[in-house]
Each structure stands twice: as C-alpha cells, then as structure tokens.
Amino acid sequence: MDNKIILLVEDNPDDEALTLRALKKNNISNQVIVARDGSEALDYLFGTGQYSGRDANLTPQVVLLDLKLPKVEGLEVLRRMRANESTKLLPVVILTSSNEEQDRINGYDSGANSYVRKPVDFNQFIEAVRQLGLYWLILNEQPPARRS
Amino acid sequence: MFRDYSISKKLTWMNMLVSGAALLLACGAFIAYDVISIRDGMVYNLSMQAQIVGFNSTSALLFNDPHSAENTLSGLKAWPNIVSAGINTLDGRPFATYQRGQSSQAPAMPPILAGQVETYRFNRSEVVLVRRIVFQDKPTGIVYIQSDLEGLKVRVAQYLGVAVAVLATSLLAVLLISPVFRRAIAEPIVHLAWIARIVSRDKDYSVRAKRTGNRDELSVLVDDFNGMLSQIQERDTALQRAHDELEQRVEERTKELATTNKELEAFSYSVSHDLRAPLRSIDGFSQALLEDYSDKLDSAGRDHLERVRRAAQRMSVLIDDMLNLSRVNRSAMRREKLDLSAVAKSIAADLQEAEPGRLVEFVIESDLIAMGDSRLLRAAMENLLRNSWKYTSAHSQARIEFGKSQQNGKHPFFVRDDGAGFDPRYSDRLFGAFQRLHTAAEFPGTGVGLATVQRIIHRHGGEIWAEGAVEKGATFYFTL
Numbered sequence: 243m244d245n246k247i248i249l250l251v252e253d254n255p256d257d258e259a260l261t262l263r264a265l266k267k268n269n270i271s272n273q274v275i276v277a278r279d280g281s282e283a284l285d286y287l288f289g290t291g292q293y294s295g296r297d298a299n300l301t302p303q304v305v306l307l308d309l310k311l312p313k314v315e316g317l318e319v320l321r322r323m324r325a326n327e328s329t330k331l332l333p334v335v336i337l338t339s340s341n342e343e344q345d346r347i348n349g350y351d352s353g354a355n356s357y358v359r360k361p362v363d364f365n366q367f368i369e370a371v372r373q374l375g376l377y378w379l380i381l382n383e384q385p386p387a388r389r390s
Numbered sequence: 391m392f393r394d395y396s397i398s399k400k401l402t403w404m405n406m407l408v409s410g411a412a413l414l415l416a417c418g419a420f421i422a423y424d425v426i427s428i429r430d431g432m433v434y435n436l437s438m439q440a441q442i443v444g445f446n447s448t449s450a451l452l453f454n455d456p457h458s459a460e461n462t463l464s465g466l467k468a469w470p471n472i473v474s475a476g477i478n479t480l481d482g483r484p485f486a487t488y489q490r491g492q493s494s495q496a497p498a499m500p501p502i503l504a505g506q507v508e509t510y511r512f513n514r515s516e517v518v519l520v521r522r523i524v525f526q527d528k529p530t531g532i533v534y535i536q537s538d539l540e541g542l543k544v545r546v547a548q549y550l551g552v553a554v555a556v557l558a559t560s561l562l563a564v565l566l567i568s569p570v571f572r573r574a575i576a577e578p579i580v581h582l583a584w585i586a587r588i589v590s591r592d593k594d595y596s597v598r599a600k601r602t603g604n605r606d607e608l609s610v611l612v613d614d615f616n617g618m619l620s621q622i623q624e625r626d627t628a629l630q631r632a633h634d635e636l637e638q639r640v641e642e643r644t645k646e647l648a649t650t651n652k653e654l655e656a657f658s659y660s661v662s663h664d665l666r667a668p669l670r671s672i673d674g675f676s677q678a679l680l681e682d683y684s685d686k687l688d689s690a691g692r693d694h695l696e697r698v699r700r701a702a703q704r705m706s707v708l709i710d711d712m713l714n715l716s717r718v719n720r721s722a723m724r725r726e727k728l729d730l731s732a733v734a735k736s737i738a739a740d741l742q743e744a745e746p747g748r749l750v751e752f753v754i755e756s757d758l759i760a761m762g763d764s765r766l767l768r769a770a771m772e773n774l775l776r777n778s779w780k781y782t783s784a785h786s787q788a789r790i791e792f793g794k795s796q797q798n799g800k801h802p803f804f805v806r807d808d809g810a811g812f813d814p815r816y817s818d819r820l821f822g823a824f825q826r827l828h829t830a831a832e833f834p835g836t837g838v839g840l841a842t843v844q845r846i847i848h849r850h851g852g853e854i855w856a857e858g859a860v861e862k863g864a865t866f867y868f869t870l
Binding site for chain 2: 254256257259260261263311339340342359361362363364365367
C-alpha cells in the first residue's frame with residue numbers, strides 16, 4: 243500500500259493541511275503529492291514542467307481534485323486527463339465544497355469517478371476521508387497501468 | 391319588402407306614387423264633373439224636346455188625333471240618341487209612340503209627383519224623361535222621351551283615354567327626371583353606406599367619404615362621419631404606439647430581470663462556495679487544537695474551542711439554507727401531477743432509516759394528488775416532515791400524520807405531529823426567515839425551513855398556516 247500515491251490537487255493551504263491531517267488521523271500513510279493549481283497537476287500527471295523527468299511508474303492511485311483552481315480549472319484538468327491515454331482510466335474523486343447540481347453534472351460529464359462534498363464539520367471530514375481511503379486505496383481494483 | 395328597396399328605388403317609387411295619386415285625383419274630379427255636366431245637358435235637351443213635342447201635340451190630344459201626334463213625335467228621328475218616345479193620355483193609355491229601330495216595350499216610367507211638371511230617371515243604359523202636357527193650365531197628357539247614353543259613354547271613354555295617357559306620360563317623365571333629384575339625395579347616402587362597409591369590412595380607417603359641397607344635413611353627416619374616422623385612426627395609432635412602447639418596456643424589464651437573476655445566481659453560488667472554505671478552516675483547526683493541545687487546555691479553553699466549532703458549523707447550515715431559500719425564488723416552476731402521499735412516504739422512510747432507534751408512527755393518507763413543481767414541493771414536504779421529526783425527538787414516542795382536511799370550504803393538506811408544538815401567541819413569527827420559537831439548545835435549526843416552505847407554497851398560489859399549543863404538537867395546513 244505504501245507505493246500507492248495520492249495526488250491531491252488543492253489550492254487552499256488550510257484545506258490542504260486539514261486533508262493531510264485527516265489522512266494521518268486515518269492512518270493512511272501513502273505518499274501524497276500536492277499540486278496547488280491546475281497546471282501543476284497537469285505537469286505532474288504528464289511529467290512536464292517542474293515534474294519533467296519523473297519516474298513514470300509513479301502514477302497516482304487516485305486523484306483528489308478540487309474544482310476551483312487557479313491557472314487551470316479543475317474540470318479542465320479532468321478533461322485533459324480523460325483525453326490522454328496514459329491518464330484516461332485514472333480514478334478521480336472530485337472533492338469540493340460546492341453542491342451545485344450543475345457542478346455535479348459537469349463533473350460526471352467530464353469523466354469523474356466520484357463526487358464528494360467537503361463538509362465543514364471536521365469530524366465528518368475525517369470520516370469522509372476514511373471512507374475514501376478505504377474505498378479507493380484498498381477496496382477498489384486499480385485499472386491496469388498503461389504505457390503511453 | 392318596400393322597406394328593403396334601395397334609397398333610389400324608394401325615392402322613385404314615392405315620386406311616382408305621389409304624382410300618380412295626384413293625377414288620378416285630378417282626372418277623377420274632372421271626369422266626374424264632366425259626366426255630371428253632360429247629364430245635365432242631356433236632361434236639358436230632353437226637357438226642351440219634350441216641351442216642344444208636348445206643345446205641338448196639344449191639339450192632337452185635344453182633338454184626339456193620334457196620327458198627328460205620331461207625326462210630331464217622328465220628328466224626334468233627327469236625334470239619333472232618342473230610342474223611343476210617346477204620348478200618353480192622362481189616364482196612362484198610350485196615345486202615340488215613336489220607336490227608333492226595333493220595337494220594344496214602353497220604358498219603365500218614373501211617376502210624376504203632384505206639383506212637378508216633369509221628372510226623369512237615369513239607369514244603366516238610358517234616361518227617361520217624363521213631362522206633363524199642359525194646355526191653358528189644364529193637364530192634357532204626358533209625353534215621355536227615352537234616350538240612350540251612348541254619347542255619354544263615348545265621352546267618358548274618351549276622357550278616360552286621355553287621363554290614362556296623361557298618367558302614363560307623367561309617370562314616364564317622373565321616371566326620367568327623378569334621377570336628377572336622386573343624385574342629390576340618394577347618391578351621397580349610397581356613397582356613405584359604401585364607405586362604411588369598406589371601413590367595417592377591411593378595418594381600413596384611412597378612407598374618407600366624398601364631400602357633397604352642400605350645406606344640408608347629408609353633408610353634415612358626411613363631415614361628421616369623416617371626423618369619426620379620423621378620430622378612430624388617431625386612436626388606433628396612439629394605441630399601437632402605446633402597445634409597442636409597452637412591449638418594449640416589458641422586453642427591457644424581462645431582460646433586466648433575467649440579468650439580475652443570473653447575477654444573483656452567480657453571486658449566491660460564489661458567496662456560498664467562498665464562505666464555506668474559511669468555515670472549514672475554522673472548524674478544522676479548532677478541532678486540531680482540541681486534539682493536539684488538549685493537555686495544555688483547561689476545560690474553559692476546550693469549551694471555547696467547542697463553541698467556535700459549533701458556530702462554524704451552524705454558519706455552514708445557514709449558508710445552505712439561505713442558498714436554498716433564494717433558489718426557491720429563482721427557479722423555474724413546472725406544474726405537473728404529483729403524488730404527495732408517495733413523497734411523504736419516501737421522506738418518512740428516509741427519516742426512519744437515518745435514525746432507526748426512534749419510535750415514530752407515520753400515518754400517511756394515500757393517493758393525495760396535487761399539481762405543482764415536483765422538486766419544490768418535495769423540498770417543502772421534506773422541510774415539514776423533518777420539522778415534525780425534529781420537534782418530536784424529545785418524546786419517546788411520536789406520531790406524525792400527513793393528510794387532507796376540510797376547513798372553511800377549503801381543502802388543505804396538513805402535516806401534524808404530537809411533539810413540542812409552539813406557543814400560539816407567537817404564531818405570526820413562525821414563517822419569518824431566521825425567526826425561531828425555540829432555542830438552539832432545545833432544537834437545532836436556523837429558522838429558515840418554514841420560510842422556505844412558505845415561499846414554495848406562495849409560489850404555487852396557495853396558503854399556509856399553523857395551529858399548535860405548547861407540548862401538544864403542531865399542525866401545518868397548506869393549500870396549493
């Protein structure tokens with residue numbers, strides 16, 4: 243389980259800290275790569291920019307994607323992921339505070355695997371992260387790795 | 391039928407009738423006068439003839455010489471109209487006769503009354519004059535003369551012929567001349583009628599009737615008619631202008647409204663989204679403090695942090711409720727048939743599932759159908775039933791009902807519970823946004839739920855009201 247990487251795409255440093263804390267609280271010790279905006283996320287996923295030359299074996303097990311991101315929007319990141327062979331099947335969980343129907347529609351439309359709302363209550367958040375971890379890291383069968 | 395003739399025809403007929411009647415009267419009067427004159431003339435002639443014959447036959451009578459009398463009588467041959475004549479003796483025996491043509495009996499003779507010298511009688515085909523022959527003041531005999539009326543008849547026939555000719559000619563003249571007068575009267579009227587028909591058929595108010603140039607009532611009528619048309623035209627253009635203006639204004643207003651709505655939508659979305667993020671931080675790091683530094687905090691400190699957390703969470707709920715409330719106003723409504731009973735049952739099932747430990751009896755009337763927006767009504771039902779669920783949570787057992795009742799001629803739906811109820815003195819605050827009749831310690835809530843329900847019900851054109859008493863439960867009625 244240790245080599246399963248979680249890519250967290252989150253621009254808010256508070257949310258980032260809280261998410262990492264929630265993961266720790268749930269004893270999820272996987273490596274977490276944090277991208278603070280859309281273009282950083284894409285750089286990591288495709289091995290470009292600041293992440294060029296990274297080991298291609300290090301594809302994330304799951305991507306936790308926020309929607310409101312600077313530079314490149316969350317949905318755009320998702321779309322580009324789905325358009326690219328190497329990341330097309332990568333599980334993406336949209337983790338956002340928005341509950342708008344339109345966002346949900348767009349999220350699923352663009353190819354998200356799951357849509358989870360970030361609760362304000364931190365205890366609830368811990369519980370949500372626990373369940374996410376349980377599902378995506380343990381229960382869910384990873385799609386086979388693809389070479390581009 | 392005369393009533394339906396055209397004005398021209400009516401005028402012509404009237405002219406002809408009047409002229410004809412006048413002429414007939416005139417001719418009639420003249421002919422009558424003439425006939426009387428002729429008859430008087432005939433009587434006069436016969437009287438003269440009778441006198442002459444009588445005078446000339448006196449000696450024949452006296453000397454009893456009928457032959458002589460007959461000679462005298464035969465002198466009447468000279469007048470072709472005299473059919474017969476005769477002299478009778480005083481006692482009525484025929485003395486001498488004269489017959490023109492075929493022999494016939496003596497005519498019926500009118501009796502001469504005492505004091506009269508002669509008398510006469512007209513009948514259909516003849517006139518008979520009877521006269522006493524007097525000699526030296528002594529009556530000696532009676533002479534009668536019978537004449538036919540051929541002459542009269544011929545004269546009358548001639549007169550009639552003339553009269554007919556005159557009548558016919560004058561009627562013809564009327565027919566020929568009246569068009570001239572018709573033009574002055576009938577034509578403007580017919581023209582006006584034609585223009586009126588065009589106006590009413592084609593709704594064309596730009597035509598005008600031709601002016602006659604006179605000063606009579608017809609031209610006044612034409613001028614006023616044209617005036618009316620001008621007024622109608624003006625009014626039409628004004629109306630059209632007002633209508634266009636209104637349309638434009640409505641369009642502008644609608645556009646404004648749509649823009650406002652969109653702005654509001656975007657605003658509330660971003661506000662709610664952006665407001666939540668800091669709340670997460672507040673809650674999360676307060677929790678972090680509580681967990682990581684619990685040994686450095688005394689109970690007061692922990693209590694402070696708990697309050698901070700609770701406040702943040704409460705604000706989150708508030709944001710959600712406010713967003714819902716504003717969304718209720720802005721969302722488009724679609725009316726369709728909705729089974730409220732099924733909705734109630736499904737919400738009840740959800741509530742029961744979320745807290746299976748609670749003993750709540752749901753009594754839901756079946757087949758209650760309503761017309762409305764399914765999403766909004768479902769939201770309203772959820773609010774009401776969740777309220778009932780919440781406010782009965784203090785009791786170990788509860789009963790929540792949904793049904794339809796009858797009140798003052800209305801048929802409202804109702805949601806009733808036997809929970810905490812409310813003080814009816816404050817019932818007008820029930821539906822105010824953020825107004826609560828219980829503290830957050832007794833029952834959690836933001837006070838927006840009922841305001842949302844009220845807005846939904848009002849958008850459907852219905853009413854909502856509540857009855858309740860403290861600790862005796864509450865009933866919420868609504869119509870759609």
